Amino acid sequence: MFRAALLASLTASATASISCSGYEDCTTCTSQSHLLGEPSDDANSTLSTTLFGCRWCPQDNSCHKDGSLFNPCSSSESVSYFDVCPVPPEDYPGVPDFLPDWMANLMPVISDLTLLDLSLPGTHDTLTYDLSTTVSDAGIDDYDELSKILHLFSGLIPGQIEDFIRQQAKTQALSITQQLDNGVRFLDFRNMQESSGDWYSLHCLQSNNPSLTYLKEIRAWMDLHPSEIVVMWVSKHGDQNAVGDNAYPGVSAEDKQAYFAQLLDVFSGLVIDTAVSQPNSTSVSDLIARNHRLVPYVSDYAEFTGGSQYAMDGALVDNNLGSSVDGEEDAYNSEMAMFGSMKDLRAADKARNALYLRSMATSSPDFQVEAVAMMKFDPLANSDEQTAKCAQGFNIPSLTSWCPPTLNDIGQMAAYYKQLSLEEAYQKIDTDGWVFPNAFYIDALDYDGTIRSGSTLLNGLVREGGVEGKEKTRYAYADTVVGANVKLACRDRGEADADCAALTELVEARRAKYPAERWDDLKYGRSADWPV
Structure with a gap:
């Protein structure tokens, strides 16, 4: 029927x-x-x-x-597709100031620190801004319900199912160059060899371009910014411990190493040489002087790199996931516990050359995917019932009558709550001696290094009925992480240090443009007094 x-x-x-x-x-x-x-x-x-x-x-x-x-x-x-429309903020200059070269700008205070003393702003599923509508040969292993829908209906409505999957898999809107310009220095670079033999990025669907296209774009950016270090975690699905066929199903060690050789060729002269430099002992200034500025952490290290000295073992990414926005009370408590213990956790990781990575990303939960799919594709579905079921699944008291239709919507709703954890932890750097992780990855990076907490999507699509004046509200994500580096570097230098005083003033002025803000938006799940 x-x-x-x-x-x-x-x-x-x-x-x-x-x-x-x-x-x-x-x-x-x-x-x-x-x-x-x-x-x-x-x-x-x-x-x-x-x-x-x-x-x-x-x-x-x-x-x-x-x-x-x-x-x-x-x-x-x-x-x-509406989600790829270029709609920057009205006052956006094209390239922000300060953030494209924030390491260079901080060099007076961070030059003697190691890479594993720093905190890096990162993005989750970095390349999903450029997903195609071609399902990756690697499959859609996280989306059982979508697999069923694709199998049943893709022949009936060509392209529509795949585009729906894209909306549930896309975590970013800014290009890789824009992300780097906006302060990102940790890249979640996921890729897989397709049946054509070429390697593509993927998140359920493969990217529009081969992986080498994006690698060359990163190289071009790094050539223009000679004092910036970029850490790139290379994996298939963000699993630091997967090896062999579990890491890259059906891909031979020979093909993995051939692709890694192409990566090294793209970054020739820029990749870390671990026979000379180590992330936990080499100073930032020495890494830059040696041009060891691309630091790849590669999962399935032995098979993928052949034990190369020009990469770090991806198993050294201490990947901590936490809870998603559909369990936000647990997520907040987990994040606060993590920040409170971070000083000791980072010290232990640094001793073994591990990079502590904290996910503040989220995902499209099954109940949301099912509800949106039913409303979009089933003419017999009761939209009110599906919406209510979806809204209740997020467990946010103010969210009762809206089902986020895309992962970008979910990411921006999550950003509203992640700003609370980030801002509280930032303030406790001074009061309680807290530190930030070595890197974060997060969804929905916005212009000027922000994350958008309002309901209007980055591509300009307005979700009607939200709180007036808050639709495009943003939080200073990158500047807050950069500010944490300034606080750490200046902790023992004293208030009279001129470099510390100048950088502190600069970063705080930038953060003040996009402060943490709270409001009640009953329709779109923003609460002024929950979970704290």
Whole structure:
């Protein structure tokens, strides 16, 4: 019955007429047309959107019907999906100041520290801003329900299921160059060899470009910023201990090492040489002087690198996950316990050359994926029931009538709560002697090194009905982590130290632009007095 209803609805929608010329910006052009389940003139159908939709052409800044002869953009140049529309803040200068070279700017106080004395802003699933709609050969191992949906319906509605998966797998909106410009120095670089023999990044779906494309982009950025060190964790799925076939199913050691040789070739002259430099004993200034500025931690180290001196063993990433936003009370308590113990934890890790990594990321929980999928693809689904079931699953008291439709929505809701932990821990650096982990990874990096805690997505898509004036609120994520480095480096230098005074003033002025803010938004799950 469901298949018959779906096919009937799709057949009707395919013949529907649509006008794209009335949409005046990329976000409304691409979000109002090609996604199933969007409203239309036919109030009796929940799946009345055309399958062909609209595309935005950056060349003429106009919206065109898919396949239109009047579209000056090629299919590869046209923007098809709302979540990739370029919508920076109105006052964004293109490249922020300070953050692209924050290590160079801090060099007067951090030069004698080691890499494992520092804290690095990072991103989770760094390359997911550029996911395609091609399912990776590595499978979608974290998404059992999506696997079932894909198997059942991908033949009926080509491309729509895959795009839905993309919306549940995409954690970032900024490109790798933009992330580096905005202060990120820890990259969660996930990749897998596909059946073509090429290596691609992946998160359920493979990236639009081969992994080498992104590696070359990182190299180009590093050449422009000669005093910056980048740590890159290379894995298939963020598992520091997986080896052999468990790490890269069906990939031979020979193919792994051939790819690693390509990586070394891209970063020739920039990669750490562990026969000379070690993260726990070599000073930051010496790493930069030796041009040992790319530090790859590689999982499945023996098979992937052949025991190379030009990489660190990925098993030395002390990867701590914590709870997601659907268990935020536990997440907050876990984060506070972690920060309170971090001084000792980092000291123990540094002694064995391990990097303490704390995840402040989240995921699309099964209950949310199922509910959104049912509402999008099942014409018989009761939307109110599915929404309520999804909202209750997040266990946030103020969230009762909204189901986040994408992982970006979830990431921004999580960012609202992660700012609380980060800010409290930052203040306790002075009062309680706390320190930050060696690196964080987090979702939804925003411009100027921030994380967005408001409900409007980074691509400009407005979630209607939120608290006015808070829709684009952001928190100074990168500057807070950088500020933690200043506090640590200056702890024993005294208040009279001119370099420390100047850097403290600068960082605090930057943080003041995006302070931690709380408000009650009953619709979108932001609470002013919960969990603390």
